[in-house]
Amino acid sequence: MESIIEVKSLTKRYKEKRAVDDLSFDVYKGEILGLLGPNGSGKSTTMNCILSLLNFDRGNIKIYGKEMTPNAYDIKRKIGVVFQDVAVFDELTVYDNIDYFCGLYITDKKMKKKYVDDAMKLVGIEEYKKYFPKQLSGGLLRRLNIACGIAHKPEIIFLDEPTVAVDPQSRNNILEGIETLRKNGATIVYTTHYMEEVEILCDRVIILDKGKIIASGTTDELKELAKTKEKIRVETKELGNKEIHEIKKLSCVEEVLYKDNILEVMYTDENNNLENIIGYLKSNNIKYSRIFSERPTLNDVFLELTGKELRD
């Protein structure tokens, strides 16, 4: 795989605090790379360092094999960025906003017009082209923010939490838009703290915590890291200490929790667990209302690796 962005030993300090601590990773052509991490884990800082918007203390960034600097205008031409905060002109309409940011890259008028139209279509805000940002809902504003960042059809796109505080409709729209961008050949770095999005969207994930990479790989690879391979939840009122003790002894059971009439059983293997537990409940005449089986989530992986939840 062709590596387009190479980050080596990137370290960024704010006073004594290390916001980014010795990060190294590559981004490959055509992939969507997820940077997943809780608030303050250094996702935005990493992105801003890669883009030369921040000076960093140590490390080395190469894009297309060339060192990235504030004056690397030929590299910048190929990059599109959607920042975490909505950054648009209140004084300009939706159309004029996209036109302005696209115009920073594209000078040919016809081409620019087409690009602006494409961008509006991609995020689905054509109807609102004459609106001013103040007249848009939060979700539409986010979509405008994205359109402004990608209208010039960049080859590499950075998206910093584009779906934060967005209604489900806009979120789906945004995620579909990102899929489309990838299909059109873009390489995407996607920053988020929503693991569901990462699971739907990303080919590869880097999990950050306190500025450090704590794990990386495809979602399946990451899930392999979890000791728990399956989690079964049973709604039942009839368990005592004796039964819980017996369940713990069933095969592959790693841990058993029983609280508020919900039994949670963690397994280290993923085969036949449901059969086993149902068999046990039946043979002991224990009544239950519902049973769920869950595969581990990235949240579980994060929990196991750091001892805390991804989202607070």
Add this chain to the structure above:
Amino acid sequence: MTIFKTFFKIMLKYKFIIIMYTSMTIFFAGMGVQSNSSETDFSETKPNIYIVNNDEEVGITKDLVEYLKQKCEIAELENSKQAIEDAMFYRDVDYVIYIPQNFRADFIARKNPQIEIKQTGNYGAELAKMNFERYLKVAQRKVLEFDNEDELISEIHKVIERETEVDLREKIDTTKMAKLSRYFSFASYSILAITIYVLATILAVFKEEKISKRTNISSLHYKKFNKSLFAASSVFGVALWVVFVVLAIIVTGNGVFTINGMAYIVNMFVFIICAMCMSVFIGNIIKDKNAANAMVNIIALGSSFLCGAFVPAQYLPDFVLKIAHVLPSYWYVNTNGIIENCSNFSGEALNTILVNTAVLIGFSVLFMILTNIVSSKRRKID
């Protein structure tokens, strides 16, 4: 081009502010023009003088005496040292002219005879002196050209009459100049307000951190970006200047088409440059575009009050004027005052105007340097 276009798109969002401040100038300056059009005319009053003529009253001596009788009131006095001194002490006489013996003969012989003068130094004396010296100067010039005494006398009168006509015209012009001066001084408020409001706001919008991050990451060279902003600001400045010149013509009439009128216009141009440099600086230091509004009130309103754009400077207390020296408006308004009272641009008037202009340019340079310091600090990210 994108930036240039966007600059004016944003400006259009503030068109009502621009229109509002512009109408204020038209309104207040226009009102001022009405209320100021009847000025007391001092030059019609005749000064009281006395002539001690030791020469014979013939020829050029006689003509001089008659000229003075026309222009001044000749006091009826006893020709004695004591009587003359008393009359001057009680201000019955402001100016006494001693024509020496053989004045006529010496004058014709181009010996340039000295005429002794005594004067009180008040307004009447100034007026008498002006009349007397006008005659003498013309006579001294013309005696070099004419040998014949009659011809000389008639030539002197021709020249003096012509100059008096110019004088009269100038007297009419002074009321016109007052209108213009009022208009241009008041315009300083509107210009400052509009420039700060528009330029500082637009710059603050472009330089707002979120937006400038996007600009910084784009493939547009930052020098090109700055150049575009500069070009757009210049077009804005020139347009503002043209609008206020056209308004000057509409509000005050054809007084603009005189040397003085041109001087006002040039002065305004320099002032606009200075106001722009100041606004660019403000645009670079304010964190939030809404702060521009507050700046307009503090700076435009403040300096217009302090510098005599609303109230003529002579009515302001000294300490206020001292403070006002640190504000560009002071130098602009001061120049307007000089232009108002200036018939020929030479000597001290011209000097002061040049100094004032230099100070305005100095302010502009200072603001440019400060802007550079501030914005280069801003570009460095940590």
